[in-house]
Amino acid sequence: MSLSSRATLVVLCCLFMLIPSFTTAATEQGLHARSRCESYSFNNGKSFRSCTDLLVLNSYLHFNYAQETGVLEIAYHHSNLESSSWISWAINPTSKGMVGAQALVAYRNSTSGVMRAYTSSINSYSPMLQESPLSLRVTQVSAEYSNGEMMIFATLVLPPNTTVVNHLWQDGPLKEGDRLGMHAMSGDNLKSMASLDLLSGQVTTTKSVNRNMLLVKQIHAIVNALSWGILMPIGVMAARYMKNYEVLDPTWFYIHVVCQTTGYFSGLIGGLGTAIYMARHTGMRTTLHTVIGLLLFALGFLQILSLKARPNKDHKYRKYWNWYHHTMGYIVIVLSIYNIYKGLSILQPGSIWKIAYTTIICCIAAFAVVMEILQFKKRWARLFFKKSKDVEADQPTVSVDVV
Template sequence: MDSSYLRISLSFLFWALLLSPAVSQSSSCSSQTFSGVKSYPHCLDLPDLKAILHYSYDASNTTLAVVFSAPPSKPGGWIAWAINPKSTGMAGSQALVASKDPSTGVASVTTLNIVSYSSLVPSKLSFDVWDVKAEEAANDGGALRIFAKVKVPADLAASGKVNQVWQVGPGVSNGRIQAHDFSGPNLNSVGSLDLTGTTPGVPVSGGGGAGNSRIHKRNIHGILNAVSWGLLFPIGAMIARYMRIFESADPAWFYLHVSCQFSAYVIGVAGWATGLKLGSESKGIQYNTHRNIGICLFSIATLQMFAMLLRPRKDHKFRFVWNIYHHGVGYSILILGIINVFKGLSILNPKHTYKTAYIAVIGTLGGITLLLEVVTWVIVLKRKSAKSTKPLKA
């Protein structure tokens, strides 16, 4: 099979899979009922964690009444809804956290001032909140609900919007909430809440805001790195190893190899840069293994590019040493690149189809590699046998 055709086909397949839209969760906002006679004219099916928000807003006294509902990530877990007065993420937000007492089964609410991702301080919030209670939602799969009224700060009331954050977690231990997952939905659960809402009784979109922007950047980061380290570099290596065995392919194989690897490096650098940008915008969230492998990949791939400029002639005394270096670094890039693509997929936590597709693509490349390896050795052994049987010249 023509290598350039294979490269284009596989890249197109993977790009198409990653860019295909995910199926959104079904709306359940309007079907909810709960205790009390209070009316909440606005209802949001929030885009992540199966969360729902009912609310009403009285502009005359800047009072926001909310009912937040979500299932904890595990039985006995917790849910949280928060307003961040100054930013769009969890750090700095003022949170209401609901959980059930394991001994009594009674749900209650704790208020937290989230100073940073590692500092959760039970305390009064920076604004007034009252009529706070929690309950377990009947016939709703173990979901919990938080009821509260919030005095919206004057500057936020004037803007007509507040930054909301919501979250779910696995449990409570010794009065302290256990850390939530750091998968895609947990990191994307932020948005802007329009206090005035829309037509009463009509469900509206949760609005991704900064969350949607982060999702977009993370998807770009994942696509660039998957195509670079996970596809183009392996294909470039296959071109160099198996095309060069055919004398008619010289020097075409070399230019194809260089073009493929250089393209992979450029795309990989773009992916690495988007990763740095994401890291700078996600204070307190770290994926050390993924980050460290990425830094290592960028470093050794840069050295590999410079090594191409210093490539000795075939008859040079240092060509043997250069070959060892070039091949060793090249295979290191292949192994680390594929490992880091899988690390990235586990962080992005996309639909299972995407991971399956990448496994299928890598498996296909692996199968082609084994086949070409056998063909290559057959050709090499035949050539050696032909040379050994040639009669010696007198």
């Protein structure tokens, strides 16, 4: 085995070893002993007998509750907030998750600066938070904003003698045209739900269904990053660079096939598993990320089928098959990497995920650049040597007669 082929194998092995184990650490945030809500006074003169500092998102809930009638008067208070944000507080009368929540939503109009407050019934994990009636009777819905603090006021009527409710609170960015953007899918935004005892004011954390969804999405991200985003490019490089060394023929072909088929079927399982789970538990929407994923499955399947139609090396149509197979392969790689970054932007798992994947892709790209340079030099050397031999062959033979 030549030195160059050994170097190729060593670098490919190193790339395999660089595959990281993407892990996330979930940290629990305890309830602070302080109670800021008790010292807060409202500018509109309203007063509330009970209040509680919510566990996350710089939020507080003030309320008056009459158990006999079920009338609940609330003021949801969110501090340390940009004016270009929206807030929401909700009660879920049917479960502890997001689906089924009856929400109060508020935001500040970007043009007039006037606060808008309305109701929205949440029926999926990807809600648009459009205005809609609630299953609960609600009146006197209003909102205020002042110095980074946003508040929602409302009066709700619960079933009489209700003592404990499941409530949720959330915030997110306000986009162009006063469209409500997606809230963050990590950190405190996935911890903002609890059970509230309306008599004692005690808040008890509940396991969020959102966390199960987050776990599914994280597994989806890990599997597809490893399969489409790492194994696929390595398989392409094995075919492009290793086949130039006769000693590695047909080893390069088997490495190529193993990487591509493993990557494809792993990605297929990860993608379909996520799709099935989300279809059963959420109102899944079609996004560009989803469309590209489906396109990748189709292109990958065509690549596998094309192996059955691969002509022999000396067949006259082999060059056309090579052109098709290589072009489709490069398209799959480009779309895969783009879609992984698209997925990371949706998941928002933290910068370490993107840094880790970017590091691996840069290592793969750097290796590819080095190999392209070496191959270019090798082709030039071979061409120069061939031309030199041709020139020598064309030189006339001079014979000298010795008298």
